[in-house]
């Protein structure tokens with residue numbers, strides 16, 4: 263970034279400080295990761311200069327000789343990796359991708375059925391604050407009060423009662439694997455379109471360590487930057503019979519020109535995700551999550567559903583006597599970055615809920631394994647025991663800094679030990 267350094271030292275300094283923050287801290291936000299240098303370089307390439315509204319062979323601007331090839335390559339790689347009949351790689355991110363699906367299949371006022379936001383669903387799955395809750399009759403299903411898990415009998419009952427035109431399976435904070443076949447049966451019984459939002463676990467699907475929703479769903483949306491470890495973007499995968507409706511909904515329905523630099527970086531990330539080393543990475547993501555969950559449970563932490571099958575876990579801190587926000591702020595001071603999160607049936611408000619969410623995609627990308635997960639559980643426990651002891655938090659931050667120095671983060675190798 264020498265040119266930025268010369269021209270805009272203020273911004274240069276901020277970016278360099280952020281690089282250092284990402285290198286020196288343990289990043290446990292379940293939706294974040296570290297992209298590789300090839301993905302980073304492609305994102306920052308001259309492709310950012312191009313406009314290319316439309317699709318390959320049918321653009322509204324000239325000069326698409328290479329852009330068409332880039333987009334077709336991304337599409338082909340996504341089809342191969344996920345076994346999808348049709349893929350659109352243009353959505354800017356997960357929310358626009360989900361809105362495009364609604365535009366493709368629904369009219370304002372139609373009924374949708376998704377996982378309730380406080381139970382782990384996403385804003386765009388029908389939350390009132392989102393366009394998905396404002397423009398549609400948004401109904402939701404909740405987790406079982408006893409097990410903290412999805413109860414497919416009650417989802418079916420709800421679907422029979424509200425007769426949704428579209429059912430959404432998928433989540434931002436559910437630590438278990440979804441039963442896509444059961445969702446398909448429910449959708450068929452009520453004549454609904456089945457949409458799966460696999461944003462959180464797309465990388466795990468790509469790595470073969472999580473069941474794929476693609477054979478079951480009419481349409482699958484995903485971001486590309488979470489466990490899939492690509493740039494910030496999204497894709498929509500669907501059956502061929504829905505291809506025209508989906509493409510028309512993305513452009514011109516919701517968006518204008520695609521971000522071609524992102525499309526190209528998605529293609530690079532998909533190539534990475536097809537490798538044996540990515541498969542090993544996803545196996546380790548799950549192993550790390552399960553080791554961390556078990557270690558925390560042994561220390562008296564209350565995990566929603568008792569553990570995890572995927573890359574994330576949700577911890578209810580009520581028995582530890584502090585709120586999720588207090589915990590997240592203290593952990594951040596100690597060099598552990600995560601987010602506070604509502605837990606199912608939370609009695610506290612969303613801006614200061616009872617839980618914290620953590621995930622292992624980012625730490626696994628930098629090479630953390632079981633040993634580091636056990637160390638991490640010790641650090642978390644120490645912070646939660648003394649969240650206001652500034653000296654102790656500073657001491658933990660130093661210990662974490664020393665560990666991180668041995669695990670250079672992808673894309674930030676120049677800051678290594």
Ligand code: DSN
Nearest residue numbers: 292293356384434461
């Ligand atoms: N905001 C993302 C997350 O953190 O899970 C979901 O889009």
